[in-house]
Amino acid sequence: MLNDLIGVLIVIAGLLFVVLTTVAYLTYLERKVLGFMQDRLGPMEVGPWGLLQPLADGIKLISKEDIIPSEANKAIFRIAPVISLVPALISFAVIPFGKNSFHFMGITTHPYITDINIGILYVLALSSVGAYGILLGGWASNSKYSLLGALRSAAQVISYELNAGMAIIGVLLLAGSLSLVKIEAAQSGGFWHWYIFPQIVAFVLYLISGIAETNRTPFDLPEAESELVAGFFTEYSGMRFSLYYLAEYMNMIIVSSIATILFLGGWNPPLPSLGFVPPFIWFMLKVYFFLFFFFWIRATLPRLRYDQLMKFGWKVMLPLSFANVIVTALVIYMVRR
Amino acid sequence: MQLAMFSYFGSAILISALFVLYFRNPIYSAMSLLAMFMHIAGLYVILEAEFLAGVQLLVYAGAILVLYLFVVMLLNVESRGRFIQRQTPIVVGVGILAVVEISLLILRTRFYPELPPIPHPGVETLGNTETIGMVLYTQYLFPFEIASLVLLIALVGAIVLAKGKLKFR
Incomplete structure (x- = not known):
């Protein structure tokens, strides 16, 4: 009992450390990638090649003044960034990032914090709770830009969450389970077993919805600088602002991890003969591929207009994902009969 | 616990x-x-x-x-205050009725002291996702379909209300 508890605590501490460091260096990576794509160098001043830039940013954000507008609803203004951050953080509890459990002095650590049998549903439910942070933060600021940004953002998150949920169903039908560990295990033995091939439509739909759900370019209407200043966090400053920022990057990591697990086989190596590389490395490589994709898209595509976004979500993506579910179910029924 | x-x-x-x-x-x-x-x-x-x-x-x-x-x-x-309004007497009456009903239901229900044991220890039991799916698509298929039809009607109704001023050709 006690040993189990210690094992879980070790995994939680390790995961928190890795996730928070990744988030810090994602900001650096994003600026570097964008810089190189725009023929610049990106941050170069702090440390060698600017490697200490995230640290400097962190110190800046912590030491900044925390301004609360006098007309704001203070209680909700204070708690909204937390509501946004916490669901993003606890979503990592069900992400299986490796294959092997380690045994050491009677303590067992698993490559996940918990394997509940509704894993993917848990992640979806938490991401929908995260929308409250945005909505409440925008409302509590008592500013028109914030409110409009929040309403846009919440509408966008709800519409695209539906698409993401529908796109996932095809994979769930193939794997026959909601548990992320079992979905990964079902794709073992070479890249031709990965669900990206039978579910290519779902993959594209999920990726688009994922980008829209995390409010990234080209779907970053909620924080369109030219129209809404900074959207729902216009009035935020200092640490509270950075909590929103953290939540956004964590959601990016979660979307990338889920895409990796559902479509690219998670920790499974692409060829069985490449099994000597630790599964954890494969998982990280795939997740970083998706994160790079996020930056790549941001450097490449212009922003959509709001009505285009909604039309695209409801009139193109949703019917396509319904069609994908029906076709997948039909094919599975025919094949297994 | x-x-x-x-x-x-x-x-x-x-x-x-x-x-x-x-x-x-x-x-x-x-x-x-x-x-x-x-x-x-x-x-x-x-x-x-x-x-x-x-x-x-x-x-x-x-x-x-x-x-x-x-x-x-x-x-x-x-x-404005929404706690006490004009319909309070009616609400109190309905509330009392509901309490009486629920207490009657609880009195007539037979409670099992413990959950029944799992029938076959060797067989892996189905998770509750699978169980709900099974029951929903076999035993309760008809109510399930009716529920979806009701939702569809609500959807159509909402569209008609929202677009009521437009002329349908």
Whole structure:
């Protein structure tokens, strides 16, 4: 009992450390990638090649003044960034990032914090709770830009969450389970077993919805600088602002991890003969591929207009994902009969 | 342990439900409702109905309540006292009726002291996602389809109401 508890605590501490460091260096990576794509160098001043830039940013954000507008609803203004951050953080509890459990002095650590049998549903439910942070933060600021940004953002998150949920169903039908560990295990033995091939439509739909759900370019209407200043966090400053920022990057990591697990086989190596590389490395490589994709898209595509976004979500993506579910179910029924 | 969990979730549900009525600011009421949904999900989890807990959060907290908040924020609903209003006598009457009904139901229910044992220890039991799926698509297929039809009618009705002023050709 006690040993189990210690094992879980070790995994939680390790995961928190890795996730928070990744988030810090994602900001650096994003600026570097964008810089190189725009023929610049990106941050170069702090440390060698600017490697200490995230640290400097962190110190800046912590030491900044925390301004609360006098007309704001203070209680909700204070708690909204937390509501946004916490669901993003606890979503990592069900992400299986490796294959092997380690045994050491009677303590067992698993490559996940918990394997509940509704894993993917848990992640979806938490991401929908995260929308409250945005909505409440925008409302509590008592500013028109914030409110409009929040309403846009919440509408966008709800519409695209539906698409993401529908796109996932095809994979769930193939794997026959909601548990992320079992979905990964079902794709073992070479890249031709990965669900990206039978579910290519779902993959594209999920990726688009994922980008829209995390409010990234080209779907970053909620924080369109030219129209809404900074959207729902216009009035935020200092640490509270950075909590929103953290939540956004964590959601990016979660979307990338889920895409990796559902479509690219998670920790499974692409060829069985490449099994000597630790599964954890494969998982990280795939997740970083998706994160790079996020930056790549941001450097490449212009922003959509709001009505285009909604039309695209409801009139193109949703019917396509319904069609994908029906076709997948039909094919599975025919094949297994 | 289980009793402690149940009494925590149960009392939290009751208190947050009271707060929904008590707050004058509709946003606070909506937030209390969110707290209530979360605790109901917790209650499902201690009943080992994880699927229901997940769906509870996904549907009620994730979709329905966000839409409530939308309406409240957009329409600037007046925050006058909503605790005591003209229909209070009727509400009290209906409330008493409901309490009598529920207590009658509880009195007539036979409670099992323990859950029945799992029939075949060697066989792997189905998770509750699978079980709900099985029951929904076999035994309760007809009510399930009727429910979806009702939702479809509501959808069509909403579109007709929203676009009522447009001329359909």
